Amino acid sequence: MEVKINKQDSNIIVEFIGRLDTPASVEASQAIEPVLADAGKTIILECKELSYISSSGLRIFLTIRKAAAAKGGKVIVRNITDDIRHVFMMTGFLNLFEIQ
Numbered sequence: 001m002e003v004k005i006n007k008q009d010s011n012i013i014v015e016f017i018g019r020l021d022t023p024a025s026v027e028a029s030q031a032i033e034p035v036l037a038d039a040g041k042t043i044i045l046e047c048k049e050l051s052y053i054s055s056s057g058l059r060i061f062l063t064i065r066k067a068a069a070a071k072g073g074k075v076i077v078r079n080i081t082d083d084i085r086h087v088f089m090m091t092g093f094l095n096l097f098e099i100q
Contacts, residue, residue: 003031012038014064015046020057028060039067041074045097048079053087065096076100 001024002017012035020028035043043064053061061077068075077097080088088094 001028003028005031005035011042011044013044013046016050018049019052020050020060021052021054022056025054025056025060028057029063032060032064035064036067039064039073040071043068043073043075045075045077046079047077047081047084050081050084053084058087058091058093061093061097074098 004015006013078100
């Protein structure tokens with residue numbers, strides 16, 4: 001699992017690459033700390049190379065959403081695969097996030 005964070009203008013792009021399973025969630029949680037501190041911007045969660053997400057991974061997405069809501073930011077989830085979309089649909093995440 002790899003997490004890349006890039007800042008572009010007023011956006012923060014967080015790219016998830018690989019499997020966001022329980023062991024990877026520990027590393028990902030640490031990697032997103034700077035994003036949570038700067039959550040008043042638009043945060044784009046780029047998922048085109050995310051192959052799997054567990055409940056621990058979903059919790060990371062919720063943590064980012066909660067931080068953004070508290071600071072007046074916005075979260076967009078972009079380029080989810082059909083498998084990830086199915087997980088989002090089954091868990092109600094499609095209603096929680098703006099999906100592009």
